[in-house]
Structure formats: structure tokens, C-alpha cells
Amino acid sequence: MGRKLDPTRKEKRGPGRKARKQRGAEVELARFLPPGKSGPGPLRPGPARPGGAGAGCPDRRKRAVKAAGQTPRGRSGFSDDNSKWLAPAKAKKIPSKGNNMELSSDGEVEEGSWEMEEEEDGSSDEMVDDYGASSSEEEELLPIEKAALKQKSDRAGLSEDDSEEEEEEEEAEEAVEEASRQKMGQKEEESTDLQLNLDIDEQFKLPTNEQIEREDILFSCEIRKLCPPDLHFIHQRIKGNMEVLQDFVVKREEGHTRQEYLAVLRRDMAAYYSYSDFLLMKLMDIFPLPELINFLEANEVPRPVTIRTNTLKTRRRDLAQALINRGVNLDPLGKWSKTGLVIYDSSVPIGATPEYLAGHYMLQGASSLLPVMALAPQENERILDMCCAPGGKTSYIAQLMKNTGMILANDSNAERLRSVVGNLHRLGVTNAVVSNCDGRQFPKVCSCLFWGVLGGFDRVLLDAPCSGTGVISKDPAVKTNKDEKDILRCAHLQKELVLSAIDSVNAASETGGYIVYCTCSVMVEENEWVVDYALKKRNVRLVATGLDFGKEGFTRFKDRRFHPSLKSTRRFYPHTHNMDGFFIAKFKKFSNAIPQAQKEPAVEAATPSTDPDAITEPQPKKKKLEGSKADKEQKPPQPTLKKRHSLQAQRRPLKA
Numbered sequence: 238m239g240r241k242l243d244p245t246r247k248e249k250r251g252p253g254r255k256a257r258k259q260r261g262a263e264v265e266l267a268r269f270l271p272p273g274k275s276g277p278g279p280l281r282p283g284p285a286r287p288g289g290a291g292a293g294c295p296d297r298r299k300r301a302v303k304a305a306g307q308t309p310r311g312r313s314g315f316s317d318d319n320s321k322w323l324a325p326a327k328a329k330k331i332p333s334k335g336n337n338m339e340l341s342s343d344g345e346v347e348e349g350s351w352e353m354e355e356e357e358d359g360s361s362d363e364m365v366d367d368y369g370a371s372s373s374e375e376e377e378l379l380p381i382e383k384a385a386l387k388q389k390s391d392r393a394g395l396s397e398d399d400s401e402e403e404e405e406e407e408e409a410e411e412a413v414e415e416a417s418r419q420k421m422g423q424k425e426e427e428s429t430d431l432q433l434n435l436d437i438d439e440q441f442k443l444p445t446n447e448q449i450e451r452e453d454i455l456f457s458c459e460i461r462k463l464c465p466p467d468l469h470f471i472h473q474r475i476k477g478n479m480e481v482l483q484d485f486v487v488k489r490e491e492g493h494t495r496q497e498y499l500a501v502l503r504r505d506m507a508a509y510y511s512y513s514d515f516l517l518m519k520l521m522d523i524f525p526l527p528e529l530i531n532f533l534e535a536n537e538v539p540r541p542v543t544i545r546t547n548t549l550k551t552r553r554r555d556l557a558q559a560l561i562n563r564g565v566n567l568d569p570l571g572k573w574s575k576t577g578l579v580i581y582d583s584s585v586p587i588g589a590t591p592e593y594l595a596g597h598y599m600l601q602g603a604s605s606l607l608p609v610m611a612l613a614p615q616e617n618e619r620i621l622d623m624c625c626a627p628g629g630k631t632s633y634i635a636q637l638m639k640n641t642g643m644i645l646a647n648d649s650n651a652e653r654l655r656s657v658v659g660n661l662h663r664l665g666v667t668n669a670v671v672s673n674c675d676g677r678q679f680p681k682v683c684s685c686l687f688w689g690v691l692g693g694f695d696r697v698l699l700d701a702p703c704s705g706t707g708v709i710s711k712d713p714a715v716k717t718n719k720d721e722k723d724i725l726r727c728a729h730l731q732k733e734l735v736l737s738a739i740d741s742v743n744a745a746s747e748t749g750g751y752i753v754y755c756t757c758s759v760m761v762e763e764n765e766w767v768v769d770y771a772l773k774k775r776n777v778r779l780v781a782t783g784l785d786f787g788k789e790g791f792t793r794f795k796d797r798r799f800h801p802s803l804k805s806t807r808r809f810y811p812h813t814h815n816m817d818g819f820f821i822a823k824f825k826k827f828s829n830a831i832p833q834a835q836k837e838p839a840v841e842a843a844t845p846s847t848d849p850d851a852i853t854e855p856q857p858k859k860k861k862l863e864g865s866k867a868d869k870e871q872k873p874p875q876p877t878l879k880k881r882h883s884l885q886a887q888r889r890p891l892k893a
Contacts, residue, residue, distance in 0.1 A: 443493055443501055471509045478502045479526060502526075506533065512716045516706070519724075522795060523759060528812070535812035536709040542580040542587065543570055544598045545606060545629070548636055549665050551597045553578065559592055573785060574606055576636075596663040601629040604707075604809055604819040608698060608755040609633045611782040611823050615748050616641045618695040623676045623738055626653035628660040630698060635666040644669040645694075649676060677733045680740040695749025699738040701731045701767075703758035707818020710811065724762050731756070731767045739775045744826040752777070752824040757817055759810070761794045764820040768806060769799045776828035779805045782821050786814065790822070 378386070481488040482498055489498070503517050510533045512520075524532055546553040553569075553576055560567060564584035570577030578598075580587055587593070588600055614620050614634050625631045625646035634644055646661070648654050651673050661669050674682060676699075704727050705715050735754050744750050754771075756763050768790075771777060779802040790806030792799050809819040 443490060443497060468509060471505050475502065475505045475509060475530075478505065479530070482526060510537070510716070511713075513719070515720055516716065519760060523761065531812040532810060535810075539710050540602065540811065540815065540817060543601065543603045544578050544580060544587070545601045545633060546576040546578065546598050547596055547632070547664050548576060549640065550595070551592075556592060556597050559597075560590070563590060570603060574603075574610075577603060577606060579603075594663070596665055599629055599632060599660065599664060601633075603816040604757070605629055606633065607784060607787075607807075607809070607819060608700060608753050608821055609637065611755075611784060611821050612696055612698050612751065612753045613783060614638050614642075614696055618642045618749055619693075620644045621694045621697045621738075621741055622646050623679065623697060623699045623734065623741075624648055624701060625671075626650060626657055628657035630700060631657065631669060632660060632664045632666050634698070635661075635664075635668055638668065640666065640668045642668055645672060646670065647672045647674050647676065647679065649674065677730075677737050679737050693743030693746070694741050695743065695746045695751075697738045697742050697752045699734055699752065699754050701734050701754065701756050701763075703727050703731070703756040703763050704760060705757060707757040707759050707811075707820075709818075711817070724760055727758075728762045728767060731763060732770050735767060735771045736774060739771065739777055739824065739826060740831075742826050744776070744829045750826045751780075752826065753782075753821065754824065755819060755821045757819055759808070759818045759820070761791060761797075764808075764822075765791050765794065765799050765803055765806070766797070768803060768822045771824065772800050772802075774832070775826070776830060776832060777824040777826050778802065780823050780825045781805050782807050782823045784821070787821075788813070790820070 478498055478501060482495070482502070485495055485498070489495075499521070503514065503521065506512065506529075507514055507517050512533075520529055520532065546556050557567060557578060560578075560583075565587065566581040566583065567578050568581070570579050592598060593600075609630050612620075612634070614637050616638050618638065619642060620634055620638070622631045622634065622644060626648045628646065631644060631646045638644070644666075646657055646669050648657065654671055654673055658671055661671070704719050704724055705712055706719070709715050735752075738752050738754070742750055742752055754768065758764065768779070772779070779800070782805065784807055787807035787809050790799075790803045790808055792801055792803050803822075806820065806822040809816055809821075811818055
């Protein structure tokens, strides 16, 4: 709201109201003179010279006065004619017509005019300056000051009440502006802390059934596109629910169980992080609630870009210097890796530099280096990489072996083998053989070649296909497109592959006999259950992985109990190690013999089970030498070759 326009009031022009006017020199001089004494003596008119008789110390001034035949200032001897104008003038503030005097914040006069009051006799002689020069006020005023005086005379019609109202309006406006600034500063703080204060002051309450049904409708896929949910409100409710669950006995509501709180928490996390209900239930079984939130938050942030130096062609120090010269900001990956580098930012495409095209490094995740480090291949060994695509682990094995020995890089997908061949050529790997074979049938198909000629493999690396729940930051589609059937299907395939990998290793190897099993999943069904299954089906045992960090594997999960040696397995999480979720287990084979499977009761075999251990390994089909009794009863016996000839001879027509 602005001021109301008054057409009768003319806007002021010239110097602003806040412009200060300089007081007269006589007024300023009067402030320094002691009271009761006469004014200064007469001085010669005109401007004073800096080195003249009137300047400098008082002694010079006295000598100059004596030479002129005058007495010093401030003493007797003045004539009556000079006593009037030599007396200092008194400053008196007289408000002009229609104009009000104002003082600024520092006490200076802002507007108005100072008039010099003469002595009691009321003389009105001309004003004399400090040096005795007389001049009229109009002659000394500048043109702009004359215009200001004219404007003041034009505004003579304004009364003092109007000016006071104007001042009050200005003060009120300033107060309103200051209050608005304070409110704006407080509003931002209140808006951010409003919901937090409500959560602190008020106890968390579970939503009613009607609210849950309404939110289910809003969270549906079709409605969610039109009206997205309030994520801030959901996030605050997750925090409040977590606080109650951490101290459930004290903070819970009467009449509500822990399962109800967990159900609401699962719904809220599914809506906030866009996970399926099935996957959240699995993750809530694996992680404690505070750690689960950290895991879900870490999956929303991409992992840092890492590269592995190819020591077959260069050193890490030289590679780092070359990339730094190209504008790449990098650091060593960690003390646990001698070849890894982490890339923070780069002014050039990190996958198209001359160093990359020359094969000096390989773009590879930090978690992909760990299985090869656990395998620890030695020179002149025979290594099998059962699922090798896209070739990062295979080239790392060749790098550690210094291009000696032999590596069989196998993958069941022929399309993915193209990238394997390209990377091996670019990185300068010369001891690898690429094959396209189903890993489950590998020992049977290649038994003649690798067991008869080579005598089996010394070490096998199995990076088994999995559900990908450890690399959600790379593939967010895993949040919703995985269900229980996918997990069990992956677990069944992994069991077949791990038994095939164990059968491909020669336990009598002088330097090897090791199998490394790894997945990029955090599901227990794909990790600990598969390893525990392999311990029961083959003559292997778990050994230390050789990695100094990582969390231990589970020895018990819900109602399941695993082998105690599963403590030697390692789990890696994105929220604790800042790398993709990974699981690594290392076996040592101590016998090539396959233990005989124990016969299970027929009742248990007849009933289907969702337990991954219930999925037994495929048994080879036995050749039917003789048909069953039922087949013999249904089908008539077939005649032999001799009987056929005799029957044909009998059927021949007799010649007449």
C-alpha cells in the first residue's frame, strides 16, 4: 500500500529533505569562545593568507595588532562603534513558514534555516564573515540553493500538522518494513523446522485404516503419475516410526503391535524409495532397521568411477601422471589395491583417452577386483573363468600371471564374448582362450580335453549370474522387477554352476585346487545357502579369502543354520565400503571323489518345496536296457531277425 496522492501538495524539488546545511561560520566560532568575553577584533577584509600576520601563533597576532596601532583582542580599548558587530552572534532556530525542522539520527540539522539573532538592541546590520568581510546572503547562495528557498516559499501553505503527519507516516512505514524483514527471516527458519518441531513435540501415531486405504489409492501407479505423493511427509513419518521401533516398549501406542508398525514402515519405504514390497521384506530380514535406511540411501547415489592399471603395459604412477596432465582428478583406490585408481572428475571422456585406447587401463568397479585378489592366481597355472564377460576379471588374472600359463575364458552368451575378445586384444593379453559353452555341462563336454590332456584346472573363478540386488545404483529397475521366483531361479542356476566349477578343479594340483564363488547380490538365498549346499555335495571346505576388510557371512538366518565356517566368507555393502554389494567365498577342494548322495524319504521327495536346498543336482539319465513289466504287458513281443525271415518265408505263395 502506498501513500494517498494529494493533488494540492506539490512534490519537493532540489536538495532532498535529508540534505544537511552547513551552519554559519560565526555560529561555529561562538561555540569556542568563553562566555562573558568580547568578540574577536576587527580584521582586514579579504581572504587571509596562510603566512600573513593574522595567522600563526598568538604572539605574531599581538605584534601585528601593535604595529597597526590597535589593542589586542578580548581586552579593553574597543570603541563603542565596534562593540556591536564584534560581539558574537547567537544562533537561534526559527522554523520557517510551512517547513518543519528535523534532526537526523546523529543530531545534525536536516532542514530549516538558521537566523542570526542580534543583541538586545535588535540591530539588523549585514552579516560579517570570520575575516570581517560583509556580504549579503543572497549573493553567497548558489543557484540551486536559491531554487530551494523559492520552493520553500511556495510550500508556505502547508501547516505544521501536515508535516508532523508526514513524519509519522514515514516512521510507521519504516517500522512496517523492519517488522517485515524480521518476519521474512523468521519464516524461513519456521518453515524448515515446522515439521520437525511437530515430530518432536507430538508422539508418532499410526495412520488409521481409512488413511491407509486412501494412501494406497494415491500410491497406485496410475494415480501416482497425476498426483505424486508428499515425499517430505512420508520421510518424516519414516523417522518417527523408526524412533518408536528403537524404543518400542516406551514409545508405542496402546493396542498396537510391532508388526503393525513394521507394516506401515515397509509401506512408507516402498513409496519413498520406489521398491517392491517383496524386496523390502527381504532386505528388512537381512539388515537392522537403521542400517537398512543407510543401505537404501546409498543405492540412490552412484558409486565412484574406478579404473584398474594394466601392468602389462604401464605402471600406476606413470598412468596417473598422464591422466593428471589431461585434466583428470584422481587418487589411489586404497591401500588394499596396488593397481586401482578412483576418478573424481575429468575434463576428457575417461573411456576415450589415448591411454584407454592403448590398453593402459580398464574401466572396472572396485568390487570386481576383489574376487581376483581372493583367487590369487600364480604364474604358469591353468585357470578357468567360467562366466568371463565382459573380460575385466580375465584380463586382471592374465595381468597377475604376467601372460604365462593358460586362461580359459568361457561364457554361455556368444554376443557378450565380442566385448571379451576386444578387451583382451586391447589390453595385450596373450595367454587366454575364449570359449562359448554352457558352464553347467562344462566338465562333461570338456572332460576328454581338460582332464585327459591337461589334467584339470588349478583354479576356477565363478562370477555367477544373480538377481543384481547389490548393484541397484547401476540398475534401478531391480527395485521392482524381481520377485521370489527370480531369486529361486537364480539360486538353482548358481548351485548347478558351483558344482560344475568344483568338478572342473583338480584337487591334486600342486599350487591350486581353489574355487572362488562370487555374486553381486545381497540375498542370502544366492550366497550362504548356495555355499552351504556346495559344502554338503562335494569334498570341499571354506578357507580365508585373504581380504582384510568386509563383513562376515551369515552362519544363521531366520530359522536356517549354516556351517560355522561361513564366517570366512565376506560381504561388501555400498553404505559401508562405498562399492557395489558383493559376496565372495573361497573353497579348497581336497578330494576328486564325489560323495554319494544320501537317499531321502519318498514322502519328502514327493512334496514340492521352495527351499533352495530341496533343488537337487541333475542326475544323468540311465539307459533303458529292458522295458518295464507294464510295457511288456501292453506291447506284444517283437520277433527277432531269424523269426522275421521264417515268417516271411511262410507268407510266400506256393508255386503251382
